[in-house]
Each structure stands twice: as C-alpha cells, then as structure tokens.
Amino acid sequence: MSDHSTIEWTDATWNPVTGCSLESPGCKLCYAMKLAGTRLKNHPSRAGLTTMTSAGPVWTGEIRVNEGWMEQPLQWTRPRMIFVCAHGDLFHEEVPDAVIDRVFAVMALARRHTFQVLTKRARRMRQYFAHPVREALIGKQIAQLEFAYSGNPMSVWTGLPLYNVWLGVSAEDQRRADERISELLDVRAAVRYLSLEPLLGPIQLNAQLLTRVETGSQAGQRFIDWVIVGGESGQGARPMHPDWARSLRDQCHAAGTAFFFKQWGEWMPRGPESWGYPLIDGVPRVRLTDTGEDGSDLGSGGDHHVWMQRPGKKATGRLLDGRTWDEMPNAAGGVAPC
Numbered sequence: 307m308s309d310h311s312t313i314e315w316t317d318a319t320w321n322p323v324t325g326c327s328l329e330s331p332g333c334k335l336c337y338a339m340k341l342a343g344t345r346l347k348n349h350p351s352r353a354g355l356t357t358m359t360s361a362g363p364v365w366t367g368e369i370r371v372n373e374g375w376m377e378q379p380l381q382w383t384r385p386r387m388i389f390v391c392a393h394g395d396l397f398h399e400e401v402p403d404a405v406i407d408r409v410f411a412v413m414a415l416a417r418r419h420t421f422q423v424l425t426k427r428a429r430r431m432r433q434y435f436a437h438p439v440r441e442a443l444i445g446k447q448i449a450q451l452e453f454a455y456s457g458n459p460m461s462v463w464t465g466l467p468l469y470n471v472w473l474g475v476s477a478e479d480q481r482r483a484d485e486r487i488s489e490l491l492d493v494r495a496a497v498r499y500l501s502l503e504p505l506l507g508p509i510q511l512n513a514q515l516l517t518r519v520e521t522g523s524q525a526g527q528r529f530i531d532w533v534i535v536g537g538e539s540g541q542g543a544r545p546m547h548p549d550w551a552r553s554l555r556d557q558c559h560a561a562g563t564a565f566f567f568k569q570w571g572e573w574m575p576r577g578p579e580s581w582g583y584p585l586i587d588g589v590p591r592v593r594l595t596d597t598g599e600d601g602s603d604l605g606s607g608g609d610h611h612v613w614m615q616r617p618g619k620k621a622t623g624r625l626l627d628g629r630t631w632d633e634m635p636n637a638a639g640g641v642a643p644c
C-alpha cells in the first residue's frame with residue numbers, strides 16, 4: 307500500500323490482495339515477486355508468498371487478502387489515480403469472488419478517486435462480470451461498508467460499470483494480446499486499456515480495435531481507450547525493438563487511442579543521438595531483429611535490425627524518437643492532450 311507511486315501513469319497503489327503465480331513470459335522478471343522474496347519477505351503482506359530458487363524468489367501461488375488495507379481508499383481524502391493490486395493480480399484464480407466484490411464495493415464508495423485495475427487473467431475478469439447477480443453481490447458489500455462507516459446504509463449503488471474504474475489487460479506479445487484483448491472487449495468499463503509491458507515482440511492491434519468499431523452498436527465508439535508501452539527492467543531484461551513501440555504508437559493514433567510510452571527499461575537504441583539515443587561506451591550491446599519474441603533471435607538476421615545497448619533503466623529514460631508520449635484517456639474515452 308502506498309500513497310505515492312513511482313509508476314509513471316498513476317499516483318498511488320492499493321494492495322488489498324498480494325501474491326500471484328507466473329502466468330506467461332511477461333512474468334519472468336516480475337518486480338512484485340522479487341520484492342516479496344527479498345526486501346519484503348518478512349512483511350505480513352508477503353511472508354510465505356514466495357520460495358527461494360536458484361533463479362531467485364518465485365511465487366508459491368498463495369495469495370493474501372490484506373484486511374488492514376482493504377478500505378484504505380475510503381480514508382484518502384484527496385482525489386487521486388490509484389493502481390489496484392500492483393503486487394499481485396486481482397483476478398488470480400485463488401482470489402475469491404467475494405473478495406473482488408469487496409474491492410469493487412470500496413471503489414464504488416470512493417468515487418473521488420479513479421481506479422486502474424490491470425490483469426493478465428482476462429478470462430477470469432470476464433467471467434467475474436458475467437455472473438448473473440454480480441451487481442447485487444457488490445451492492446450487498448456496499449451496504450455492509452456503509453453500515454460500518456455511518457450506521458446508515460444509503461442507496462448510492464447504481465450498478466456497473468463504475469465510471470471511476472478503468473479496466474485493463476496486460477500483454478507482452480501478439481498471442482497474449484489476441485487472447486486477452488478479446489476478453490477485455492466483452493467487459494463494460496468506463497475506460498478500457500492495455501499495458502503492453504514488457505513488450506517482447508511486435509503486436510498488431512488494428513484488427514481488434516477496428517472490428518469492434520465496425521460491428522459495435524454505437525457507431526464510432528472507441529473500444530480501447532488507452533495503450534501503455536514499455537520495455538523490460540531488471541537483471542536479464544529482454545530488449546524492446548523500437549519499431550514495436552513505434553508501430554503501436556502509430557496504430558493508436560490511427561484509431562484515436564491515447565498512447566503512453568512508459569519506459570525503455572534496461573535497453574535502449576544505440577543512436578541516433580539526435581533522437582535522444584546517445585552512444586554509450588562500456589555497456590553491453592546486441593543486434594536485435596524486428597521479429598524476436600523473447601530475445602532468442604538476438605544476433606541473428608532479420609528484416610530490420612537495430613543495435614541496442616544496455617546502460618540500465620536509470621539511463622535509458624522514456625523518450626521515443628526524441629519526445630515523451632504521456633497521453634491519457636479522459637472520462638469520455640477521448641484523448642487528453644499530453
């Protein structure tokens with residue numbers, strides 16, 4: 307739980323649930339897993355959630371519901387953007403539906419805040435919302451919370467979707483994007499978004515974005531409102547080809563979707579300097595093709611290769627071709643100027 311976050315696209319983190327298990331290749335260097343097995347390994351919210359291996363800490367698959375943090379957003383008075391479950395996955399298979407109901411009840415009551423929910427378990431998220439009495443179950447939790455706080459339940463519950471809750475899926479490559487975006491598009495949300503970090507290969511979004519526009523009931527409706535792109539951090543990080551990020555930026559702008567370039571991560575292009583990519587001596591370099599999915603193609607041929615260098619995350623920054631991209635969705639699903 308943190309009233310302040312260093313994550314570039316949010317203000318604070320809220321961790322009603324911690325713990326997870328590896329879901330796909332993008333989880334390999336999970337920062338939350340590393341933290342849970344090192345600096346926070348004795349903290350009640352993390353103790354026993356990881357096991358030490360020769361490759362470092364690994365999630366055990368156990369999750370923890372942090373009762374002491376469950377209602378924290380209700381006590382934060384200043385409105386802020388809150389990333390939900392930054393150290394786990396709210397839709398992990400071990401998180402009971404009733405716990406998720408409570409999280410949504412808190413978000414329904416803390417309407418001064420904007421909540422960003424992000425998951426790799428897109429199918430579970432869709433199934434959760436598809437439950438025939440989901441709104442009634444969340445409404446019951448809201449009434450209990452209101453009673454606890456004021457002794458007088460009020461009827462503020464107007465149902466789903468909550469206008470202050472953004473729902474997103476995380477994907478690292480085309481296969482996971484295809485699987486998870488289709489599930490996300492079946493869920494109603496004030497804002498739908500994608501976190502494509504760590505980006506491990508090229509992703510083509512146009513078909514998913516535009517198909518729904520053509521077949522949707524509301525002409526011109528935008529279905530993906532926001533896309534975040536970033537490279538990988540941590541020891542052993544895999545480089546992100548600049549063309550993968552450029553392509554996503556261009557696809558977003560063609561579809562009217564906000565684009566946020568979060569970071570390069572450990573690796574960055576080696577030149578041109580005029581685009582914000584200095585030549586740094588004494589650091590590792592690789593020749594990266596534009597088709598590599600997980601770094602296995604490093605050093606091989608390819609249609610469009612680029613030399614990458616690894617000066618470390620603090621040095622790589624977040625310029626994409628000479629500028630930052632900090633576009634955010636607005637409440638109506640439009641693009642806010644950056």
Ligand code: SF4
Nearest residue numbers: 326327333336394426
């Ligand atoms: S789903 Fe998220 S929290 Fe869970 S292991 Fe993967 S990266 Fe870590």
